[in-house]
Amino acid sequence: MSTSAELVSAGISIRDRFIALNQIHALRQCAQAREARGDFAPARVGGGAGVQRREDIRGDFTCWLREPFYPAEQRLLEQLEQLRLELNREAYLGLFELESHYARYPPGAGYARHVDQIRQNAARKVSMVLYLNVDWAPDDGGALRLYESDARTLDVEPLGGRLVCFLTPGREHEVLAARRERLSISGWFRGRE
Ligand code: OGA
Ligand code: MN
Numbered sequence: 001m002s003t004s005a006e007l008v009s010a011g012i013s014i015r016d017r018f019i020a021l022n023q024i025h026a027l028r029q030c031a032q033a034r035e036a037r038g039d040f041a042p043a044r045v046g047g048g049a050g051v052q053r054r055e056d057i058r059g060d061f062t063c064w065l066r067e068p069f070y071p072a073e074q075r076l077l078e079q080l081e082q083l084r085l086e087l088n089r090e091a092y093l094g095l096f097e098l099e100s101h102y103a104r105y106p107p108g109a110g111y112a113r114h115v116d117q118i119r120q121n122a123a124r125k126v127s128m129v130l131y132l133n134v135d136w137a138p139d140d141g142g143a144l145r146l147y148e149s150d151a152r153t154l155d156v157e158p159l160g161g162r163l164v165c166f167l168t169p170g171r172e173h174e175v176l177a178a179r180r181e182r183l184s185i186s187g188w189f190r191g192r193e
Helices: 003-010 021-036 071-091
Strands: 012-015 061-064 095-105 111-114 124-131 144-147 153-156 163-167 173-175 182-191
Touching: 003 012, 003 071, 003 163, 021 061, 021 071, 021 095, 021 182, 071 095, 071 124, 071 182, 095 124
Parallel strands: none
Antiparallel strands: 012 163, 061 095, 095 182, 111 173, 124 163, 124 182, 144 153, 144 173
16 A cells, blocks of 8 residues: 555555665765764753753654755655655645654663654644664664554564654654664654644
């Protein structure tokens, strides 16, 4: 099934090999270059005056994908633009832009159960995560746990090239701790509120 058909029927879509291994390596190098420039920052939680670093809630480091883009990033953004158009064409989602960042989780770091749509981000309609991990093994951990209800969960391994999309509103999920560093690009397609 296509990503849009899965989103409409199940609210979640998992697509493997969205990008090839050489593109994974190229994007890992882009992340490294941005890291070397000091552009990754500890992710914080809370909003406004209450914003704080809480490694017990969220232990990742993030870097927004912003200009100037490296060629591999430009290529990825073009692929994600095609995805945006497909979602609008086939699922009538009215998405008009994408915001995205790299996320690097050191070993042992996770992100506690949450939803991506918070007060100031009601425009987030579709969440996406693209994994950039090479040779990930099942006992490396680091699954994305999607809650279908309190009793039912779906664990998704962060395999390189795998693209996970889900309808943002109300979809609770968490990132389980991994034994290895875990690298991804997370993004949100935005619609009008
Ligand atoms: C996020 C998030 C999931 C993942 O960045 O908000 O939930 O698997 N990421 O990295
Ligand atoms: Mn999230």
